[in-house]
Amino acid sequence: MMRLNKFLGQAGVTSRRGADRLIEQGAVTINGKVARLGDKVNGSEKILVEGQEIKSVESKEYIMLYKPVGIVSTADDEQGRQKVVDLVKSRNRLYPVGRLDIDSEGLIILTNDGDLALKLTHPKFHLEKEYEVTTDKNIGDRKINTGINKIIRTNKNNMTIVMYEGKKRQIRLMCWEAGLRVRILKRVRVGSLNLGNLQAGEYRNLTPQEIKELKRL
Numbered sequence: 001m002m003r004l005n006k007f008l009g010q011a012g013v014t015s016r017r018g019a020d021r022l023i024e025q026g027a028v029t030i031n032g033k034v035a036r037l038g039d040k041v042n043g044s045e046k047i048l049v050e051g052q053e054i055k056s057v058e059s060k061e062y063i064m065l066y067k068p069v070g071i072v073s074t075a076d077d078e079q080g081r082q083k084v085v086d087l088v089k090s091r092n093r094l095y096p097v098g099r100l101d102i103d104s105e106g107l108i109i110l111t112n113d114g115d116l117a118l119k120l121t122h123p124k125f126h127l128e129k130e131y132e133v134t135t136d137k138n139i140g141d142r143k144i145n146t147g148i149n150k151i152i153r154t155n156k157n158n159m160t161i162v163m164y165e166g167k168k169r170q171i172r173l174m175c176w177e178a179g180l181r182v183r184i185l186k187r188v189r190v191g192s193l194n195l196g197n198l199q200a201g202e203y204r205n206l207t208p209q210e211i212k213e214l215k216r217l
Helices: 004-010 016-024 114-121 170-177 208-215
Strands: 028-030 047-049 052-054 062-067 095-097 105-111 129-135 150-155 158-163 182-190 203-205
Touching: 004 016, 004 028, 004 047, 004 114, 016 028, 016 114, 062 208, 095 114, 105 114, 114 208, 129 170, 158 170, 170 182
Parallel strands: 105 182
Antiparallel strands: 028 047, 047 052, 062 105, 062 203, 095 105, 129 158, 129 182, 150 158
16 A cells, blocks of 8 residues: 555656645545545555546656757646647656746756656755856856855856756846846756757657666755
8 A cells, every 4th residue: 555645656647745736636536536635545446636547657757858948847738838748759647857947948857757756856955957048248247146056157148057956037036136137048957967969859768877866866
């Protein structure tokens, strides 16, 4: 037996935290009955999420995608915009790990491993993310309040920032406060994963060693 939220995470539906939210919303049923937080299952039950039957997924999939500008980094979008999951051919239900705003581009991980997704997005791990930023003006000696994050390179109107923790649109806000406007924002590294030679819209499966390193964090 396992907790329902863990089962949904392993099935690739969402993270455990996301599963708890679905359960609280009454969107999950077990054998026709509305599920409750803390329910346990063995996998033989008929489990529905928003009316769709969910079965345990034995094989896990881990993909690195170069998200282009104009694509939303979600698995669902009420506005009908193109999503990162639309760019990847897979028989599994994949979900993005973390987010890149629609105007940003670069590395994003897609997986059906809900436990790993939760771990990689948990604030306590301070997973490093590296960004290349192009602004509308030379950076020079401008004071950019990065908090615990760090600018490691600058060259005219370009800089590289390593983020240890970040809030929504934080890099753009940091630059705005310094009188700069971000023209290009590209994530090139997540932990030990580098974007490498991938081009916008391209993706590849992570190697066993890369997966091992992510799980070791």
